[in-house]
Amino acid sequence: MSANKGDTLQSVFPSSSPTIGVDTGGADTANGVGDDPLAIVGGKESEGKKAAAAPEVQIMPKTRFLVFGAIFYILLVSYLFIVLFFPQSSIARFSAVFETFWAQFVFLVLCLVGITLSLFGLFCFVCEEYLKSRWYQPKLGKLSVTEGFISKEQLNEVLEEQEQKIGEVLVRSGRITEEQLTKALAQQKSTPGRLGEILTGMGYAKEEDVYWALGKTQRKIGEILVDKGMLTREDVLWLIDQQKSGPRRI
Numbered sequence: 001m002s003a004n005k006g007d008t009l010q011s012v013f014p015s016s017s018p019t020i021g022v023d024t025g026g027a028d029t030a031n032g033v034g035d036d037p038l039a040i041v042g043g044k045e046s047e048g049k050k051a052a053a054a055p056e057v058q059i060m061p062k063t064r065f066l067v068f069g070a071i072f073y074i075l076l077v078s079y080l081f082i083v084l085f086f087p088q089s090s091i092a093r094f095s096a097v098f099e100t101f102w103a104q105f106v107f108l109v110l111c112l113v114g115i116t117l118s119l120f121g122l123f124c125f126v127c128e129e130y131l132k133s134r135w136y137q138p139k140l141g142k143l144s145v146t147e148g149f150i151s152k153e154q155l156n157e158v159l160e161e162q163e164q165k166i167g168e169v170l171v172r173s174g175r176i177t178e179e180q181l182t183k184a185l186a187q188q189k190s191t192p193g194r195l196g197e198i199l200t201g202m203g204y205a206k207e208e209d210v211y212w213a214l215g216k217t218q219r220k221i222g223e224i225l226v227d228k229g230m231l232t233r234e235d236v237l238w239l240i241d242q243q244k245s246g247p248r249r250i
Contacts (some may be wrong), residue, residue, distance in 0.1 A: 043192075054249040055132060055244070055245050055248050056246075057131040057132055057248050058250075059124060059249075059250055060249055060250065063250055064124075066072045067120060067123055068116060068120050071116045071123070072112060075115055075116060078089075079091070079108070079112070091144050093156040095107050095108045131250060132248075137243055137244070138242075138248075140222060140239055140240070140243060142155075143239050143243060143246075144225065144231065147239065147242070149230070149239070152231050156231070158221060158224050161198055162221055163218065166213045166214055166220055167184070167185070167195055169213040169216045169217060170205060170213045173191075175209045176204050182200060183204075187202065189239060196214065222235070222236040222239075
C-alpha cells in the first residue's frame with residue numbers, strides 16, 4: 001500500500017521546503033491505475049480487518065475445452081508430420097507393436113490423450129498460479145468501468161487529468177496564464193532548471209501554488225475519482241478489495 005495521507009500532504013506542503021517544480025504527470029497512467037490507487041485511504045484500508053483472502057480463480061469450461069482441443073490437435077499434427085516425413089523414426093513406428101490397424105489406432109489415440117492430459121494439467125496449474133499473482137490483478141480504472149461505477153468516457157477524463165504536468169495544472173486552475181507558462185518553458189530551455197523554480201523565480205507563481213500543483217500531479221486515480229465526485233471513498237475501498245481478492249476468470 002502507498003504512503004499514508006500525511007505523507008501525501010507532506011509532499012505537497014512540507015515543513016522544510018523541498019526543491020520546487022517536479023514536472024511530473026502522475027506515475028500510474030498505464031491502463032488507468034498503478035498498484036497504489038488510493039493514497040487518501042492512508043494505507044489503512046485493511047486496518048482492523050484480516051488480510052485479504054486469496055482471490056478465487058477459475059478457468060472457464062470453454063477455455064478448458066479449447067486448450068485441451070488445441071493441445072491434442074497439435075500433438076496429432078506433429079505425429080502425422082513425423083510419420084509422413086520420417087517414417088523410419090522410432091516415434092513413427094512406436095504403435096507398430098500391434099498387428100491390426102484398429103489396435104494401433106486405439107493405442108495411438110490413448111497415448112495422445114494421455115500426453116494431452118499431462119500437458120493440459122500443467123497448463124491449468126500455471127494458469128491458476130498466474131491468475132493468483134499480482135500481474136493479473138485488474139486495474140482499478142478498468143475495474144471501475146467493468147463494475148459499472150463509471151463510464152469509459154469518465155475514465156478517459158480521469159486519466160487525462162492524471163497525466164497533467166505541473167504547468168498545465170497551474171494554467172487550468174487560473175494561477176498562471178498560458179503566456180506566462182510559455183515564457184517559463186522558454187526560460188527553462190535556455191537555463192535548465194525545474195519549472196516550479198523558474199515560475200517562482202520569474203514571479204509568476206507563489207511557492208504554495210507550486211506545492212499545490214505538485215500535489216495534484218501526484219494523485220492516484222482513486223483520489224481523482226473521489227475528488228471529482230465520481231466515486232465515494234467506500235466505493236474505492238470496495239474496488240481495491242476486489243482488486244486483491246475478487247474472482248479472477250479466464
